[in-house]
Amino acid sequence: xxxxxxxxxxxxxxxxxTDEAVRVLEWFAQHRAIPLHLERRLxxxxxWTAEGSTMPDATWExxxxxxxxxxxxxxxxxxxxxxxxxxxxGSLLRIRKGLDVFAxxxxxxxxxxxxxxxxxxxxxxxxxxxxxxxxxxxxVYFGTPxxxxxxxxxxxxxxxxxxxxxxxxxxxxxxxxxxxRTRRGHVTSVDKANVMExxxxxxxxxxxxxxxxxxxxxxxxxxxxxxxxQLGRAPTRFDVIVTDNLFGDLLSDCAGAIxxxxxxxxxxxxxxxxxxxxxxxxxxxxxxxxxxxxxxxxANPLGAILSAAMLLRWTAKAPAEADRLEKAVEAAxxxxxxxxxxxxxxxxxxxxxxxxxxxxxALEAN
Amino acid sequence: xxxxxxxxxxxxxxxxxTDEAVRVLEWFAQHRAIPLHLERRLxxxxxWTAEGSTMPDATWExxxxxxxxxxxxxxxxxxxxxxxxxxxxGSLLRIRKGLDVFAxxxxxxxxxxxxxxxxxxxxxxxxxxxxxxxxxxxxVYFGTPxxxxxxxxxxxxxxxxxxxxxxxxxxxxxxxxxxxRTRRGHVTSVDKANVMExxxxxxxxxxxxxxxxxxxxxxxxxxxxxxxxQLGRAPTRFDVIVTDNLFGDLLSDCAGAIxxxxxxxxxxxxxxxxxxxxxxxxxxxxxxxxxxxxxxxxANPLGAILSAAMLLRWTAKAPAEADRLEKAVEAAxxxxxxxxxxxxxxxxxxxxxxxxxxxxxALEAN
Ligand SMILES: CC(C)[C@H](C(=O)O)[C@@H](O)C(=O)O
Ligand SMILES: CC(C)[C@H](C(=O)O)[C@@H](O)C(=O)O
Numbered sequence: 048x049x050x051x052x053x054x055x056x057x058x059x060x061x062x063x064x065t066d067e068a069v070r071v072l073e074w075f076a077q078h079r080a081i082p083l084h085l086e087r088r089l090x091x092x093x094x095w096t097a098e099g100s101t102m103p104d105a106t107w108e109x110x111x112x113x114x115x116x117x118x119x120x121x122x123x124x125x126x127x128x129x130x131x132x133x134x135x136x137g138s139l140l141r142i143r144k145g146l147d148v149f150a151x152x153x154x155x156x157x158x159x160x161x162x163x164x165x166x167x168x169x170x171x172x173x174x175x176x177x178x179x180x181x182x183x184x185x186x187v188y189f190g191t192p193x194x195x196x197x198x199x200x201x202x203x204x205x206x207x208x209x210x211x212x213x214x215x216x217x218x219x220x221x222x223x224x225x226x227x228r229t230r231r232g233h234v235t236s237v238d239k240a241n242v243m244e245x246x247x248x249x250x251x252x253x254x255x256x257x258x259x260x261x262x263x264x265x266x267x268x269x270x271x272x273x274x275x276x277q278l279g280r281a282p283t284r285f286d287v288i289v290t291d292n293l294f295g296d297l298l299s300d301c302a303g304a305i306x307x308x309x310x311x312x313x314x315x316x317x318x319x320x321x322x323x324x325x326x327x328x329x330x331x332x333x334x335x336x337x338x339x340x341x342x343x344x345x346a347n348p349l350g351a352i353l354s355a356a357m358l359l360r361w362t363a364k365a366p367a368e369a370d371r372l373e374k375a376v377e378a379a380x381x382x383x384x385x386x387x388x389x390x391x392x393x394x395x396x397x398x399x400x401x402x403x404x405x406x407x408x409a410l411e412a413n
Numbered sequence: 414x415x416x417x418x419x420x421x422x423x424x425x426x427x428x429x430x431t432d433e434a435v436r437v438l439e440w441f442a443q444h445r446a447i448p449l450h451l452e453r454r455l456x457x458x459x460x461w462t463a464e465g466s467t468m469p470d471a472t473w474e475x476x477x478x479x480x481x482x483x484x485x486x487x488x489x490x491x492x493x494x495x496x497x498x499x500x501x502x503g504s505l506l507r508i509r510k511g512l513d514v515f516a517x518x519x520x521x522x523x524x525x526x527x528x529x530x531x532x533x534x535x536x537x538x539x540x541x542x543x544x545x546x547x548x549x550x551x552x553v554y555f556g557t558p559x560x561x562x563x564x565x566x567x568x569x570x571x572x573x574x575x576x577x578x579x580x581x582x583x584x585x586x587x588x589x590x591x592x593x594r595t596r597r598g599h600v601t602s603v604d605k606a607n608v609m610e611x612x613x614x615x616x617x618x619x620x621x622x623x624x625x626x627x628x629x630x631x632x633x634x635x636x637x638x639x640x641x642x643q644l645g646r647a648p649t650r651f652d653v654i655v656t657d658n659l660f661g662d663l664l665s666d667c668a669g670a671i672x673x674x675x676x677x678x679x680x681x682x683x684x685x686x687x688x689x690x691x692x693x694x695x696x697x698x699x700x701x702x703x704x705x706x707x708x709x710x711x712a713n714p715l716g717a718i719l720s721a722a723m724l725l726r727w728t729a730k731a732p733a734e735a736d737r738l739e740k741a742v743e744a745a746x747x748x749x750x751x752x753x754x755x756x757x758x759x760x761x762x763x764x765x766x767x768x769x770x771x772x773x774x775a776l777e778a779n
Pocket of ligand 2: 242272
C-alpha cells in the first residue's frame with residue numbers, strides 16, 4: 048500500500064517552501080520506508096498562466112482521488128487579473144469544502160531556541176503548547192446569502208451570512224474532545240454567545256456533546272475577545288481550543304506571534320473517517336503567499352516541513368516518524384539555523400534551501 | 414452651560430470602578446471648573462432587582478437626554494435569571510444603537526511603568542501608541558436575519574448576518590481619517606476582503622473615502638488575521654486602525670495584552686455631530702463585569718478613570734484637562750501604584766479606592 052500525495056505548490060513563496068517539504072518527505076520514503084508517492088499538480092495562478100484554468104480537470108480529479116494534499120500557499124487578493132469565476136474555481140476554499148476537511152488542526156508550540164526572537168517575554172511563552180481545532184467548512188466563509196447589492200437609494204450594501212448547524216458544531220466538538228484525550232485533557236470552546244445567537248448554539252451544542260460522552264475531558268467556554276487577550280497574556284493556560292472558522296482564523300494568528308513568525312506554523316485539515324478509517328487531508332503552512340519575498344529563496348520552510356510531519360502522523364499513521372521530524376526541526380533551531388523571519392540582528396541567516404538542509408542533517412544525525 | 418452626564422454603573426465590578434471615575438470627574442468640576450452635572454441611574458441587573466425592569470423609563474429618557482454616559486460594565490451572560498426580552502431592553506447594545514454612537518475609540522498606549530508587568534518584551538511594545546476606530550452600530554452585532562431555527566430534520570441551525578452599508582462604512586472611515594490628521598497621519602483599515610464580499614465592500618469604500626478627501630493621510634489595508642499577528646509582533650507600526658464591529662472587538666483585546674491587563678483600557682463611543690457640533694457619547698472601560706472579583710474592592714479603576722479623561726476631551730472639550738488626567742495616571746503608575754491585575758509578584762497591591770487616591774494625589778501635586 049502506498050499513500051498517494053498530491054502536491055499543490057500554489058503561488059508566491061508556496062513553491063519554494065513546498066519543494067523543501069517534498070524533499071523531507073522523500074527522505075522519509077527513502078530512509079524510513081514510508082510508502083509515499085508524491086505528484087505535483089498545477090493549480091491557482093500558476094495553472095491560469097500555464098493552462099488558462101485555475102483548476103484544470105486533471106488537478107481536481109487528482110485532488111479528489113488523493114490520500115492527502117500538500118499545499119503551499121495561495122494569494123487570492125493578488126489574482127485580480129483572473130476572472131472572479133476562475134478565482135473561485137481554483138480557490139483554497141473550494142478545496143476545503145470539496146474534501147469536507149472540517150477539522151483544521153493548528154498546533155502552536157513555543158520553541159525554546161526562539162525565546163530571544165519571540166516578541167513575548169520568556170516567562171509568558173515558555174512551555175506554551177496548544178492546538179486549535181478550527182472548524183473549516185462552514186460559518187461566514189460559506190454562508191449564503193452573500194454579496195454586494197445596490198439598495199433602493201443607489202448605494203451599496205455588503206452581506207455575509209454566519210451559519211452553523213448542530214451537526215457541523217458537534218463534529219468539530221467531538222474531534223476536539225478526542226484530541227484532548229491524547230493530550231492534557233482540557234478543551235476551551237470559543238464563541239461570542241453574548242452577542243450572536245449562532246454563538247449561543249455553538250456553546251450549547253459543545254456542552255451537549257461534552258455531557259453525552261466526554262466528561263473525562265474538562266471543558267471551559269470563553270468569549271472570543273477574551274481568548275484573544277488570554278493568548279497574549281497567558282498562552283500556557285490552553286491545551287485544545289475549538290472554535291468556528293472565522294474566530295479560528297484570527298485567533299490562530301494571535302497565537303502565531305508566540306514564536307515571532309507565522310513561518311513556523313503548520314496545519315492539517317481533516318475530514319471525517321471513511322468506512323476504512325481513512326481521513327481526507329490537506330496539509331499546509333499557516334503563512335500566506337508573501338508576494339514581497341517570493342522567488343528570493345529566503346522564506347522559512349519550517350511551517351511547510353512541520354506540515355509534512357503532520358502528514359506523517361495523520362495520513363501515514365507514522366507517529367514515531369512525525370516525532371522524529373519535529374525533533375529534527377528543534378535540533379536545527381537549537382544548532383542556530385535561522386531564516387530571516389526568525390533571526391535576531393547579527394545572527395547568520397540561512398536560505399530556504401539551507402534551512403531544510405539543516406533539518407535533513409539533523410534527521411541523518413539520528 | 415453644564416454638561417449633563419448620566420452615570421450607569423451596571424453590574425459586577427462596574428459600580429466599584431465607576432465610583433472612582435465619578436470621584437475624579439468631581440475633582441475636575443470642583444478644582445478645574447469643568448461644568449459637569451453627574452447623575453446616577455439604575456440599569457441592567459441592578460435595575461431588574463430593584464424595579465423589575467432592566468431599563469426603567471426614567472433611565473432611558475435620561476440616556477437620550479444626556480450629553481454623555483459614563484458606563485461601568487455589564488455581564489450579559491450572567492443574567493440568565495432575567496427574561497430574554499428584558500435582557501435585550503437593558504442591554505449595552507441597545508444603548509449603543511439607540512444613541513447611534515458608531516465610532517468606538519479604543520486607544521492603547523504602552524505604559525513605560527508597566528514594562529515589567531507586560532507579557533511582551535520591552536523592545537516589542539516600547540512606544541506603542543495606537544487607537545482603534547471600531548464601527549459600533551452595525552455588522553454581525555445587529556444584522557438580520559438572526560436566531561436559531563429548527564431544520565426539517567429536527568436539528569438546530571444558528572444564523573447571524575454580517576451587514577454593512579456604504580454609508581456605515583464611509584462614516585467610520587471619515588472618522589478614522591480625521592482622527593489620523595490629529596495624530597501621525599496613518600490609517601490601517603482591516604477586513605477579510607479575501608473571503609467576505611462585505612469585507613471587499615469595506616475595503617472599496619474606505620479607499621473611495623480616502624481618494625475623495627484624505628490623500629494627505631496614508632492608508633494601508635490589512636487582512637484581519639494578519640492584523641492579529643502584527644499586533645503581537647510589532648504593535649508600534651500602527652497609528653489609527655479602522656475596522657468593523659466584530660473584528661474591532663477581538664483585535665482591541667489582542668492589543669489589550671500590551672499592558673498586561675484590560676483593566677488599563679478606556680473607550681469612547683461617539684455619534685455624528687448634531688447641528689451644534691455636539692456628539693452623543695458613551696464612555697466605558699474596555700474590561701467587562703468580572704463577576705469573580707466583584708465587590709472585593711480590588712478591581713483596577715484606571716480603565717474607567719481614563720474613560721473619564723476621554724469624556725473631558727470629547728464631551729467637555731477640555732483637552733488640556735484630559736492630558737492632565739492622563740499624566741496623573743502615568744505619574745501614579747510611575748510612583749509604583751498597582752492594583753492586583755498589574756502588580757508583579759512581591760509588589761504592594763492597592764485597592765480600587767487607593768489607586769484612585771493615588772491618581773487624585775498626582776492631580777493635586779500638579
Ligand atoms: C487565505 C485565506 C482564505 C485563509 C483563510 O482565511 O482561511 C488563510 O488566512 C488561512 O488561515 O488559511
Ligand atoms: C459586552 C459585549 C457585548 C461587548 C462587545 O462585544 O462589544 C464587549 O466585549 C466590548 O468589547 O465592549
